[in-house]
Amino acid sequence: MARRKLTISETVEELSILSPTGEVDESLDPHISSDDLLRIYRFMVLTRMCDDRMLRLQRQGRLGTFAPTRGQEATQIGYSYALTKEDWLVPSFRAPGSLFWRGWPIEQILLLYNGYEAGNRVPDGNNDLPISVPVGTQALLAVGIGMGMNIKGEKNAVLTVFGDGTTSEGDVSEAFNFAGVYNAPVVFVCENNQYAISLPRVSQTRAETIAQKALAFGFDGVKVDGNDVLAVIVATRAALEKARNGGGPTPKCWKTSGETLRLTFKKRWSVSRRCAYLNRRRFLILPTPRFRRNCRSKSRSFWSTSS
Amino acid sequence: MAEMTMVQGLNLSLHQNMAADPRVIVCGQDVGRDGGVFRVTEGLLEKFGPKRVLDSPLAEAGIVGTSIGMALYGLRPVAEMQFSGFSYQAFHFVEEHMARLRNRTRGRCSVPMVLRMPYGGGIRALEHHSESKEAYWAHTPGVKVVIPSGPRNARALLSAAIADPDPVIFYEPKLLYRAFREEVPDEPETMEIGKAKIVRSGTQLTLISYGSMMRVAQEAAEDLVELHGVDVELIDLLTVSPMDDATFVESAKKTGRVVVVHEGHRTCGIAPEVIARLNEKAFDRLEAPIRRVTCYDVHFPLFSVEQFYLPDPDRIIKVALEMLKY
Structure with missing residues (x-):
């Protein structure tokens, strides 16, 4: 009999490649082609512009309720870039960027949020599920798809997405557990925008990071700077590669700007406070300007600083 | 033609359907090594192996949620709830995804799965082991609710449920599992779902x-x-x-x-x-x-x-x- 301390050996990796001012860490740069970098940037801007436009339309009463995605462009375009067409995407209800990247027409998303069922029709040939409104349930569907890949012996992977608030749902814990037990090729992406409608992340969990939740289920967790599109791509690629090669699941936690819901549900913050916050952080924190700075830096040849 | 109990009839259906179609898999608590607490899945693990007969962790939402995922990926899962009284932990998966995905995706995705669960009283059981809540499921559009009453129709209806392109909730009257025997033909037999x-x-x-x-x-x-x-x-x-x-x-x-x-x-x-x-x-x-x-x-x-x-x-x-x- 003894009372002793068990040391848990696992650690959580933290990854960031672009600095807040857009300088790239050369040793970690994934060396993506200029064409691809430009395409990634364009989709980030498209996601952002669409979101701004949809928010205005919604405020004008010309669009129904939707989940804005401001500040989460890097995560959505980053993980989508890392997916192949054969891989499956099981999105949350806040994933327009990834749907655009996967080829969903913008008008279809607008149809959906204007109350037309046609908006949810998965385009032919796409291995995607439509958005999932009940938070967290999609994670178990994704694990089932991954289990199906194992049963059929197909070397694909599935990526599913949810927010920080969703990690409080029992379904997410069950999904982690099933993924671990069946070694399912699943990448769990938590887009941690630090708020679930009105409640900050610290009120959802006492865990220091969301990524560390993976350790209790027997697999790795990675914490990634979610405003850094290059870090998102590198981390997702590694996790997908591991999943395809029988390494099982990985959950990742992206820390994003956290502005999304504060802008939508403004009763918490006064207008002046919001403006001050945005002015202070706009060019340092938000993923798209940060990536633009990097694209326009001297190290990238395709976009000169004078353009 | 052999005299069988309902449990044997259901077991025969599972054996024949798994042998005929590699997409059919079975999952649930204790369905493998134990053959199910009522022995409905007996012998399946030995015959079809752990890839197709999954002993699930003790989590009903997980079992139904992952079965939906497997069905979306082209398999035909037959998931078991050990007792219908514990299926409520998976209720939201039936209501939110299983019953809706065909409609939600305008027919692009379907969920061809069977959710089996023993229901009903008269077996001197603990609390939560005797209820009959078929009305809950019948209230949800998009799922069929089938309830057999004898060994022969149980076997035929389960085969029809497995072949159905959409989700079927298969409510098994556990009082009748071993209550009587009936002639059940050896060759595969099905019955039309939705027919009295x-x-x-x-x-x-x-x-x-x-x-x-x-x-x-x-x-x-x-x-x-x-x-x-x-x-x-x-x-x-x-x-x-x-x-x-x-x-x-x-x-x-x-x-x-x-x-x-x-x-x-x-x-x-x-x-x-x-x-x-x-x-x-x-x-x-x-x-x-x-x-x-x-x-x-x-x-x-x-x-x-x-x-x-x-x-x-x-x-x-x-x-x-x-x-x-x-």
């Missing part, structure tokens, strides 16, 4: 039931015929959603008197739905108000008093005779 069966033809009164209450209704029908000279027509619904109202409406028009018998609660159950449809489609041919013999609107009691809670032949006969005097 006239078990006995009659002219004076229609008894409608399903599942484990079919035996009780059958006994009541025999007594009514032999002791009271009432010519009873007995109908087995077999599928409670979608409901085969054509069969029972026709019968009601013929007999003019209908009693609905089931184990679920009285309020907002299957009987009220049957009665509503008869009201709409056979009202002017009825000789007496339609009656129901059901369990009461209180929770299923612990087993010392369950025989007073469950409908029995005497309650049915009493109601039937009152109707004939109406």
Whole structure:
């Protein structure tokens, strides 16, 4: 009999490649082609512009309720870039960027949020599920798809997405557990925008990071700077590669700007406070300007600083 | 052709369907090594291996959620809830995804899965092991709810459920699992889902039931015929959603008197739905108000008093005779 301390050996990796001012860490740069970098940037801007436009339309009463995605462009375009067409995407209800990247027409998303069922029709040939409104349930569907890949012996992977608030749902814990037990090729992406409608992340969990939740289920967790599109791509690629090669699941936690819901549900913050916050952080924190700075830096040849 | 219990009939269906179609897989708590707590999945693990017979972690939402995922990926999962009383932890998956994905995706995705669960009382069980909540599931559009009543139809209906391109909730009357044996053909056999069966033809009164209450209704029908000279027509619904109202409406028009018998609660159950449809489609041919013999609107009691809670032949006969005097 003894009372002793068990040391848990696992650690959580933290990854960031672009600095807040857009300088790239050369040793970690994934060396993506200029064409691809430009395409990634364009989709980030498209996601952002669409979101701004949809928010205005919604405020004008010309669009129904939707989940804005401001500040989460890097995560959505980053993980989508890392997916192949054969891989499956099981999105949350806040994933327009990834749907655009996967080829969903913008008008279809607008149809959906204007109350037309046609908006949810998965385009032919796409291995995607439509958005999932009940938070967290999609994670178990994704694990089932991954289990199906194992049963059929197909070397694909599935990526599913949810927010920080969703990690409080029992379904997410069950999904982690099933993924671990069946070694399912699943990448769990938590887009941690630090708020679930009105409640900050610290009120959802006492865990220091969301990524560390993976350790209790027997697999790795990675914490990634979610405003850094290059870090998102590198981390997702590694996790997908591991999943395809029988390494099982990985959950990742992206820390994003956290502005999304504060802008939508403004009763918490006064207008002046919001403006001050945005002015202070706009060019340092938000993923798209940060990536633009990097694209326009001297190290990238395709976009000169004078353009 | 062999004499089989319902458990053996279900087991035969699973063996034959798994052998015929590599997409069919089985999952649930203790379905592998243990062969299921009622032995419905016995021998499957040995024959088809752990890739197709999955002993699931103890988590109902996880079992149903991942089964939906596997179905979306082209497999045909047959998932087991150990008891229907624990299926509520997976309720949201049935309501939010299983029943909706075909419609949500405008037909692009379907969920061809079967969710099996033993239901019903009379087996002297613990709390939560005896309920009949088929009405919950029948209230959800997009899922079929099938309830067999004997070894042969259980086998045939399970095979039909596995072949169905959409989700089927397969409610198994555990009281009948080993209650009696019946001839079950060796060669694969299916039955049409959504079709009621006239078990006995009659002219004076229609008894409608399903599942484990079919035996009780059958006994009541025999007594009514032999002791009271009432010519009873007995109908087995077999599928409670979608409901085969054509069969029972026709019968009601013929007999003019209908009693609905089931184990679920009285309020907002299957009987009220049957009665509503008869009201709409056979009202002017009825000789007496339609009656129901059901369990009461209180929770299923612990087993010392369950025989007073469950409908029995005497309650049915009493109601039937009152109707004939109406």
